Amino acid sequence: MAAFRISTYIAVDSSVHRLDARSKLIMLLVYSICLFFVDTWAGMALAAGALFTVLGIARLPLGRVLGIAVPVYVLAAFTVAANAFVCADGAFGFAPEGLQRGCFFAARILLLVWASLIVCFTTTSTQLTDALSWFLRPLRRLRVPVDDIAMVFSIALRFIPVTAEEYMRIRDAQWSRCAPLDEGPLLGCVRAHAAILIPMFVGLFRRADALALAMDARCYGMPGVVRTSLAEARMSPAAVVGLLACCAACACVAIFL
Numbered sequence: 647m648a649a650f651r652i653s654t655y656i657a658v659d660s661s662v663h664r665l666d667a668r669s670k671l672i673m674l675l676v677y678s679i680c681l682f683f684v685d686t687w688a689g690m691a692l693a694a695g696a697l698f699t700v701l702g703i704a705r706l707p708l709g710r711v712l713g714i715a716v717p718v719y720v721l722a723a724f725t726v727a728a729n730a731f732v733c734a735d736g737a738f739g740f741a742p743e744g745l746q747r748g749c750f751f752a753a754r755i756l757l758l759v760w761a762s763l764i765v766c767f768t769t770t771s772t773q774l775t776d777a778l779s780w781f782l783r784p785l786r787r788l789r790v791p792v793d794d795i796a797m798v799f800s801i802a803l804r805f806i807p808v809t810a811e812e813y814m815r816i817r818d819a820q821w822s823r824c825a826p827l828d829e830g831p832l833l834g835c836v837r838a839h840a841a842i843l844i845p846m847f848v849g850l851f852r853r854a855d856a857l858a859l860a861m862d863a864r865c866y867g868m869p870g871v872v873r874t875s876l877a878e879a880r881m882s883p884a885a886v887v888g889l890l891a892c893c894a895a896c897a898c899v900a901i902f903l
Contacts, residue, residue: 654766654767658768660703665888666885668777669888672889673889676893676896677761680693680896681754687750688903690750693899694753704767704768715759725748726748775800778796779793782795812850
């Protein structure tokens, strides 16, 4: 059976990895908004050049970043085909202007996905959770359980690799018993995978129950208790300068290109 890469974070010593998670999320948001305002190929090329420059600075393996987005390539290809072949006046045919428009939209989709992957590959789940908690902090005045929301987000992120590992373990066990997972008729493969999903969900519910008991034993969720952090995250001056420079550059590209 083929190996499955579970982890998304790539531990590399680079300036992008050391950048504050809040700065990276804000940059990603501004970059995404900029892509939707850009309507020329020159602006799209400039945005692509900036993305691959950041990718080089982060020293991420290009093959892994491009290879993990294979399903998005199918969506991009469908977008190009849907715009290139149109039905007008009762006739179905090829439209060169539609092909150009489809390629432009596909490039926008790919840049959005690649930018998101760079943030995921250079930021740990703990850093993302802390950044989310910081962004939601003003809602505390409205009595929104910010800490609980951040905790749920953190647990969800941590259960992703746990779920993948559980699936791989049960799949290998079924495969060793000659289960027709990838061979034979489609209905047989679906039934074989049902023998994987049922015990997988049972195991996940057991893990969730054990986690709930552990949190309850540690008095989590007691009223009137405010959670604190061991180390308060602070943006460095370099991170602030980089954030402002990125926002200014994206604004210029969105306005003039």
